[in-house]
Amino acid sequence: MSRLDWVGLPRQLARRGSGWHPHVLAVGLGFAFAVHALAFGQRLVEHMGEMAAVPPEARLQVTAATDGDPAAVAADLARLRALPGVRAAAWFEAPLRATWLRPELFTAGDRRWVGWSVAAGEGAGETLALELLAGRLPSAGDGARPGPVPVVVSRSFLEELGPGAAVGTRLRSVERGADLEVVGVVEDFLSHGHMRTSRSLVLWPAPAAAPHLSTYLVRVDEGAVAATAPRAAAALGRPGRLVQVASAAELREAAAREAYGTRGLLLTLVAAILASVLLGSGAVSAFRVLERRRHLGVMRALGARPADLALLVVAEGALATLAGLALGLLLSVPLFSVVAPLIPHLTLRAGTLALAGALFLAAGTLAAVVPALRAARVPPSLASRAS
Amino acid sequence: MSAHALGRAAEALARTPGLTAVTALALGSGLFVWLAASSVVSTSQGQPPRAAERLHRIEVQRLGELEALLQGTDMAFVAAYPRRVLSGAEVEAFSAACGELRHAAITAAPVAVSAGDAAPSLELAFFAGPATFPLFELPLSAGRPYAAGAAAEVVLSDAAAARWFGGAAGALGRSLRVGGEAWTVVGVLEPRATLGRRLHAADTAGAAAVWLPFPAAARLQALPVVWHPAPAAAGGHLHASLWVELPSPAAGEALLDRLRREAPGLGLAPGELALRRYQDFQGAFSGASSFRALEVFGLVLLLAGGFTAMRLSTTRVRLQAAGLAVRRAVGASRREVVGEVLLQSGLLGLLGAAVGVALAAALLQGLAALYPTEAAALFLPPARALLGLGVGVALAVASALLPAWRLSGEPIALGLRRA
Numbered sequence: 015m016s017r018l019d020w021v022g023l024p025r026q027l028a029r030r031g032s033g034w035h036p037h038v039l040a041v042g043l044g045f046a047f048a049v050h051a052l053a054f055g056q057r058l059v060e061h062m063g064e065m066a067a068v069p070p071e072a073r074l075q076v077t078a079a080t081d082g083d084p085a086a087v088a089a090d091l092a093r094l095r096a097l098p099g100v101r102a103a104a105w106f107e108a109p110l111r112a113t114w115l116r117p118e119l120f121t122a123g124d125r126r127w128v129g130w131s132v133a134a135g136e137g138a139g140e141t142l143a144l145e146l147l148a149g150r151l152p153s154a155g156d157g158a159r160p161g162p163v164p165v166v167v168s169r170s171f172l173e174e175l176g177p178g179a180a181v182g183t184r185l186r187s188v189e190r191g192a193d194l195e196v197v198g199v200v201e202d203f204l205s206h207g208h209m210r211t212s213r214s215l216v217l218w219p220a221p222a223a224a225p226h227l228s229t230y231l232v233r234v235d236e237g238a239v240a241a242t243a244p245r246a247a248a249a250l251g252r253p254g255r256l257v258q259v260a261s262a263a264e265l266r267e268a269a270a271r272e273a274y275g276t277r278g279l280l281l282t283l284v285a286a287i288l289a290s291v292l293l294g295s296g297a298v299s300a301f302r303v304l305e306r307r308r309h310l311g312v313m314r315a316l317g318a319r320p321a322d323l324a325l326l327v328v329a330e331g332a333l334a335t336l337a338g339l340a341l342g343l344l345l346s347v348p349l350f351s352v353v354a355p356l357i358p359h360l361t362l363r364a365g366t367l368a369l370a371g372a373l374f375l376a377a378g379t380l381a382a383v384v385p386a387l388r389a390a391r392v393p394p395s396l397a398s399r400a401s
Numbered sequence: 402m403s404a405h406a407l408g409r410a411a412e413a414l415a416r417t418p419g420l421t422a423v424t425a426l427a428l429g430s431g432l433f434v435w436l437a438a439s440s441v442v443s444t445s446q447g448q449p450p451r452a453a454e455r456l457h458r459i460e461v462q463r464l465g466e467l468e469a470l471l472q473g474t475d476m477a478f479v480a481a482y483p484r485r486v487l488s489g490a491e492v493e494a495f496s497a498a499c500g501e502l503r504h505a506a507i508t509a510a511p512v513a514v515s516a517g518d519a520a521p522s523l524e525l526a527f528f529a530g531p532a533t534f535p536l537f538e539l540p541l542s543a544g545r546p547y548a549a550g551a552a553a554e555v556v557l558s559d560a561a562a563a564r565w566f567g568g569a570a571g572a573l574g575r576s577l578r579v580g581g582e583a584w585t586v587v588g589v590l591e592p593r594a595t596l597g598r599r600l601h602a603a604d605t606a607g608a609a610a611v612w613l614p615f616p617a618a619a620r621l622q623a624l625p626v627v628w629h630p631a632p633a634a635a636g637g638h639l640h641a642s643l644w645v646e647l648p649s650p651a652a653g654e655a656l657l658d659r660l661r662r663e664a665p666g667l668g669l670a671p672g673e674l675a676l677r678r679y680q681d682f683q684g685a686f687s688g689a690s691s692f693r694a695l696e697v698f699g700l701v702l703l704l705a706g707g708f709t710a711m712r713l714s715t716t717r718v719r720l721q722a723a724g725l726a727v728r729r730a731v732g733a734s735r736r737e738v739v740g741e742v743l744l745q746s747g748l749l750g751l752l753g754a755a756v757g758v759a760l761a762a763a764l765l766q767g768l769a770a771l772y773p774t775e776a777a778a779l780f781l782p783p784a785r786a787l788l789g790l791g792v793g794v795a796l797a798v799a800s801a802l803l804p805a806w807r808l809s810g811e812p813i814a815l816g817l818r819r820a
Contacts, residue, residue: 043702043705227626290702
């Protein structure tokens with residue numbers, strides 16, 4: 015090691031015409047892009063899982079064709095509630111995973127805010143296992159009474175109503191053109207993970223209608239999911255009728271599936287960048303060896319061992335890649351400030367930075383191995399030819 | 402340029418196989434990332450290709466306050482949903498106002514579908530006016546679109562026809578139960594027929610889907626994938642897109658005037674109506690800025706690859722200095738010598754570009770197969786592949802020009818001393 019000028023190595027790399035500058039730039043940009051792509055892919059999958067809006071206790075979702083027959087809904091619910099292991103079941107206007115698509119405007123006095131409504135029939139409070147903080151849970155006939163619609167709201171929604179808000183506070187739904195009255199306050203339900211705003215929820219009493227397809231949520235204990243799912247399908251099924259039963263895990267998986275595609279695309283682009291870094295580093299190392307064959311021969315003649323020369327070439331590749339990573343870290347700061355406002359709750363975790371850094375360093379270093387082996391084979395006799 | 406000159410250039414490249422391979426790979430890798438990134442950008446922005454400049458969606462700019470309240474929050478990305486959908490009453494009134502202009506209302510919803518004795522399954526149905534097929538250039542491989550006002554006629558996607566009837570030919574005239582009713586198959590779409598990513602976030606190319614007349618959505622009480630609550634007077638839900646073909650920008654202004662005049666019963670305030678170009682909404686990537694960022698990133702990596710190739714070209718030319726001096730000594734002009742070097746570089750560039758194009762095409766094809774996604778269209782358009790080849794050759798030739806010119810200008814004696 016002592017035979018070589020290791021201290022002067024950075025200066026040699028920085029020298030104009032060393033050929034490493036494009037590589038350093040490519041590593042810097044590639045690293046900055048890669049860490050953001052990895053973080054975005056990770057957040058996207060998390061986000062889609064959150065948006066699946068699967069309530070913790072309602073572990074089964076049943077979709078059944080009801081084709082405009084209100085009696086079918088009542089009969090389905092009675093059959094589901096009678097199944098062993100089922101603690102509660104209720105009709106919901108739509109699968110909960112699409113709730114977040116429908117932000118609604120609410121007003122009370124001079125306050126205006128955005129919330130999300132879950133319209134459901136009798137038994138929804140028990141099915142969702144709502145934790146009551148004040149007032150009461152929805153009860154049968156809530157949706158049919160004249161006057162303001164009695165709604166149960168989440169704690170976050172109540173906070174939007176203002177400091178004096180409580181059970182009995184009146185408000186208005188702008189889109190639905192309806193007056194509402196808070197009859198109960200419950201702990202936030204269906205919170206979409208990190209998505210703070212979406213915890214502002216209203217449980218809207220909707221009498222069970224009979225659309226083409228009806229959605230039922232079923233509350234069962236964790237251990238009873240596997241046994242209850244086929245029982246629910248059998249209880250509601252008859253020839254020619256559509257009945258689909260999905261567990262919470264299946265719903266989360268289905269919601270995240272689309273994100274896997276985008277994450278896959280991002281991961282492949284990162285892999286392409288790594289391949290590009292590998293080739294770039296290999297190319298520069300190769301031409302550096304080619305151009306300095308006589309110089310390397312002189313070094314051999316002055317006592318450097320083949321291993322020293324190989325190590326020198328590998329160290330050049332590693333050092334140039336490290337310089338690129340440092341540049342990438344610097345570039346990541348402004349890039350993150352641009353990207354973060356566009357992607358809520360995006361975080362650059364230390365683990366992601368370390369993983370990406372390690373991959374880039376490995377690629378940049380490994381690429382120099384083949385040229386390094388060629389450098390090690392340079393004979394000392396080249397020095398005399400040079401003279 | 403003779404075949405002899407080309408052969409000599411190829412021979413020269415073959416004499417230094419390692420350097421040739423490394424240069425081609427360096428250039429190819431830069432091109433590969435640039436082509437992959439820019440193809441995702443170009444195909445996602447413009448997909449599916451159609452006369453998009455004439456296609457517009459009629460929008461109601463409602464609930465601006467809701468959008469303003471969500472701006473800057475973590476749910477800002479759903480703020481625009483309410484204005485993307487129209488109610489049944491709005492669709493009816495606006496359709497009447499469109500008059501002679503070609504227009505189509507569309508929505509999508511899950512429905513129960515069964516063929517023969519098979520158990521019903523949950524499938525995606527598009528409820529669309531008959532003008533959708535010509536308007537969105539959706540080609541049929543068999544049969545015809547359902548007629549306006551036709552009852553119980555259905556068009557199937559290619560995948561749906563293959564799944565239930567073994568293919569397009571076997572599907573025509575067959576019966577299908579959709580939403581509990583019997584429907585007759587009158588047409589089958591070609592496999593690549595797709596609505597695009599701007600409509601209900603759905604792209605059904607390759608998926609099983611049924612196409613039904615628009616009014617069937619309300620009759621079957623199907624709940625659309627994308628909907629928003631509205632007062633009962635407005636039709637209960639906002640759930641449909643209304644697309645219109647405008648022959649000129651002036652026709653757009655005239656249509657807006659007509660819509661304002663002829664739809665007073667909807668209670669819309671002046672300025673609430675707008676026409677949005679088909680290309681103005683890009684689905685999952687949503688904004689032009691994110692496309693630009695991806696494009697710039699690819700371009701920078703291409704430049705980095707180009708710089709590396711340039712440095713390697715200098716090395717290549719330097720290694721040839723002695724040979725070039727000999728050529729000049731035996732009478733070759735400076736121009737001829739430079740021409741030979743540039744021909745070699747062009748060939749090398751073509752080789753590198755071919756590597757980049759092949760890698761990019763394989764990557765995009767692999768991605769499309771491995772991760773089917775509605776967020777981006779994943780294929781390498783032929784025009785972009787040709788552009789990639791051109792860029793590769795141009796970069797390689799440009800990178801060799803300066804060193805070749807310099808070396809060819811050196812005194813011949815100096816070059817011969819290197820031999």
